[in-house]
Amino acid sequence: MRIGLDVGGTKTDAVAVTAAGEIAARVRLATAWGPEGVVRTIVDAVAALGAEPAVAGAAPASIGIGMPGQVAPGGTRVLHAVNLGVDELDLAAALGSRPGIGRVRIENDVKAAALGAYALRGRPGSMAYLNLGTGVAAGFVFPSTDSGRRDGELWRGARGTAGEVGHISVDPGGPLCRCGQHGCIEAFAGGAAVAERWGRPGALPVRDVFDAADAGDPDAAALRAGLAHGVAAAVRVLVLTADVDVVVLGGGVSGLGERLGADVRRTLRASASASAFLRSLRLDERIDLLPPASPAAALGAALIGASLEAEEVLPRG
Amino acid sequence: MRIGLDVGGTKTDAVAVTAAGEIAARVRLATAWGPEGVVRTIVDAVAALGAEPAVAGAAPASIGIGMPGQVAPGGTRVLHAVNLGVDELDLAAALGSRPGIGRVRIENDVKAAALGAYALRGRPGSMAYLNLGTGVAAGFVFPSTDSGRRDGELWRGARGTAGEVGHISVDPGGPLCRCGQHGCIEAFAGGAAVAERWGRPGALPVRDVFDAADAGDPDAAALRAGLAHGVAAAVRVLVLTADVDVVVLGGGVSGLGERLGADVRRTLRASASASAFLRSLRLDERIDLLPPASPAAALGAALIGASLEAEEVLPRG
Numbered sequence: 001m002r003i004g005l006d007v008g009g010t011k012t013d014a015v016a017v018t019a020a021g022e023i024a025a026r027v028r029l030a031t032a033w034g035p036e037g038v039v040r041t042i043v044d045a046v047a048a049l050g051a052e053p054a055v056a057g058a059a060p061a062s063i064g065i066g067m068p069g070q071v072a073p074g075g076t077r078v079l080h081a082v083n084l085g086v087d088e089l090d091l092a093a094a095l096g097s098r099p100g101i102g103r104v105r106i107e108n109d110v111k112a113a114a115l116g117a118y119a120l121r122g123r124p125g126s127m128a129y130l131n132l133g134t135g136v137a138a139g140f141v142f143p144s145t146d147s148g149r150r151d152g153e154l155w156r157g158a159r160g161t162a163g164e165v166g167h168i169s170v171d172p173g174g175p176l177c178r179c180g181q182h183g184c185i186e187a188f189a190g191g192a193a194v195a196e197r198w199g200r201p202g203a204l205p206v207r208d209v210f211d212a213a214d215a216g217d218p219d220a221a222a223l224r225a226g227l228a229h230g231v232a233a234a235v236r237v238l239v240l241t242a243d244v245d246v247v248v249l250g251g252g253v254s255g256l257g258e259r260l261g262a263d264v265r266r267t268l269r270a271s272a273s274a275s276a277f278l279r280s281l282r283l284d285e286r287i288d289l290l291p292p293a294s295p296a297a298a299l300g301a302a303l304i305g306a307s308l309e310a311e312e313v314l315p316r317g
Numbered sequence: 318m319r320i321g322l323d324v325g326g327t328k329t330d331a332v333a334v335t336a337a338g339e340i341a342a343r344v345r346l347a348t349a350w351g352p353e354g355v356v357r358t359i360v361d362a363v364a365a366l367g368a369e370p371a372v373a374g375a376a377p378a379s380i381g382i383g384m385p386g387q388v389a390p391g392g393t394r395v396l397h398a399v400n401l402g403v404d405e406l407d408l409a410a411a412l413g414s415r416p417g418i419g420r421v422r423i424e425n426d427v428k429a430a431a432l433g434a435y436a437l438r439g440r441p442g443s444m445a446y447l448n449l450g451t452g453v454a455a456g457f458v459f460p461s462t463d464s465g466r467r468d469g470e471l472w473r474g475a476r477g478t479a480g481e482v483g484h485i486s487v488d489p490g491g492p493l494c495r496c497g498q499h500g501c502i503e504a505f506a507g508g509a510a511v512a513e514r515w516g517r518p519g520a521l522p523v524r525d526v527f528d529a530a531d532a533g534d535p536d537a538a539a540l541r542a543g544l545a546h547g548v549a550a551a552v553r554v555l556v557l558t559a560d561v562d563v564v565v566l567g568g569g570v571s572g573l574g575e576r577l578g579a580d581v582r583r584t585l586r587a588s589a590s591a592s593a594f595l596r597s598l599r600l601d602e603r604i605d606l607l608p609p610a611s612p613a614a615a616l617g618a619a620l621i622g623a624s625l626e627a628e629e630v631l632p633r634g
Contacts, residue, residue, distance in 0.1 A: 125475060126474070126475045138558075156560070157443070157559060157560025157561070158442060158443045158560050158561055158562040159560055159562075160560070161557070161560045162558065162559055162560035163558065163560075164557045164558070164560075165557060165558055167557060167592075167594055167595070168487075168553060168554055168557050168558070169487065169550075169553075169588075170485075170486065170487055170488075170489075171487075171488060171489055171490075172487075172488055173488075173490060179592050179593070179594040179595070180591040180592030180593060180594065180595070181588065181591060181592045181594075181595065233486075236485060236486075237485055237554060237558060238558070240478070240481045240482060240484060240485050241455075241479065241480065241481070241482055241485070241554060241555070241558040241559060242474060242479055242558060242559060243473070243474025243475050243476055243477070243478045243479035243480075243481070244474070244475055245475040245476075271486075271498065274497040274498060275484075275496050275497030275498045276496070276497060277484055277496040277497065277498075278484070278496070278497070278498065
């Protein structure tokens with residue numbers, strides 16, 4: 001059984017995946033704060049999966065972990081996972097001696113979700129996964145070059161930063177981004193940026209913005225239009241630059257579902273109405289939403305962890 | 318000997334390349350107008366190469382042709398090559414019966430130049446080639462997955478349109494682009510767009526704009542700053558989205574050399590001064606200019622044509 005974890009800022013999603021790629025068990029826990037809290041959460045999640053009837057205490061063949069932060073080369077150390085209270089954490093060192101936990105591989109959570117979303121879709125072609133969470137970033141999955149396999153391959157780029165579309169400026173007169181530029185896609189469409197500009201208390205500020213816009217609040221309507229504008233700009237960047245077949249929207253903000261999807265499609269159609277070139281790309285038909293509570297990130301982490309098994313049977317060079 | 322041609326709107330560049338990838342001979346001719354003119358130019362160029370001492374009349378092993386237009390799947394038919402006066406041309410059909418010319422493969426000229434520029438650089442890593450000509454478009458080359466080879470592989474995307482960064486809008490208040498959008502990268506940095514907004518006669522309008530800006534003309538200074546702004550935006554899009562190691566600037570406008578290079582580096586440094594995130598990417602150190610009169614596009618076409626040889630020895634399935 002392959003274990004995959006998506007360690008998020010509030011919740012950790014954990015799945016046990018069969019060799020055939022099916023999810024056999026799934027548990028969700030609250031994520032504890034800081035390096036020790038994260039390690040304890042991972043240990044607890046693996047134990048909780050082991051207690052599931054479908055897993056029945058079998059030792060995991062591999063463990064993959066998606067984390068919101070930068071993953072150092074080698075795939076065992078995470079840096080700057082600020083939402084977890086972690087500045088640096090070597091998970092291989094911290095987990096290696098725990099009973100029932102073997103080698104682990106970490107991946108950035110957006111990249112893990114991209115791989116998992118591709119597997120869940122089960123369709124050929126290329127895909128960008130656009131994560132609309134606190135920030136905005138994308139992951140790319142291309143069909144496996146091994147034609148015998150149906151799964152995809154993550155495309156990381158030269159320095160592992162492919163898909164950082166959140167910090168492309170699309171309006172020099174746009175809002176100031178926390179990165180220092182003006183009019184970044186993330187300044188329009190990032191959950192944190194929208195919440196900050198909305199500035200009113202509430203557990204789900206982006207949902208509050210949508211509700212207030214529906215109720216006629218002009219500030220909310222402007223923020224909501226800006227969000228759709230930012231997402232549409234990201235879709236155009238992803239398709240025009242990387243020419244992917246489809247852009248799948250995921251992340252916390254995508255929990256708004258078709259309220260967001262309809263806004264984005266309308267914005268894409270409006271920009272296409274002025275441009276035959278954009279019309280020819282049919283961008284509004286090339287976006288898709290990840291279903292609510294999708295296990296994409298945990299599943300993708302399990303698939304990434306499974307690559308450890310292949311390495312173990314290879315002779316060392 | 319492998320033949321490669323870059324059929325441009327005014328000139329055709331032709332090279333004969335050895336099996337080791339060295340350029341053995343090179344000729345340049347004026348391109349004749351329209352489908353018949355283009356076919357005649359290609360036949361003349363191949364004959365002129367054959368008359369070069371290094372080629373000595375040997376029949377070409379393969380012919381690859383870079384064309385400014387859309388290449389239909391199959392690599393023998395070009396569409397919408399407006400700069401050549403060609404709406405549609407099946408080069409395989411038009412050239413197949415000519416003596417001394419065997420099978421041909423066509424590729425979009427920007428993609429051919431990308432592959433050739435990568436081969437000429439001879440360095441590992443990933444590269445985007447940003448063509449600054451009448452329009453603006455990019456090609457991507459990634460290291461060959463066959464580790465025994467030093468050359469790169471073109472990355473075409475799902476529908477062959479990867480790298481269409483010219484029509485990404487980076488300023489909703491920017492100039493109207495011929496594609497119908499406002500503030501496209503091409504509306505700032507395309508040679509045709511700059512010439513149209515400059516609006517004064519001259520064979521080299523972009524050079525005139527640079528000269529007039531140096532002489533203190535405020536309109537020219539604004540156009541020149543806009544051009545650097547557009548190129549810098551394209552570099553940011555290419556690196557942030559595709560995470561390439563280097564962006565090589567080529568095409569007619571890049572003939573301005575370091576006058577353009579210095580402007581673009583200054584613009585990239587200015588945007589980085591406000592953003593620690595952009596600073597960390599060191600974009601100003603990741604751009605490079607194709608040398609003047611580089612044979613990159615013709616060489617890349619020859620490399621693409623050479624792929625025909627490999628196909629011929631494969632059994633048909």
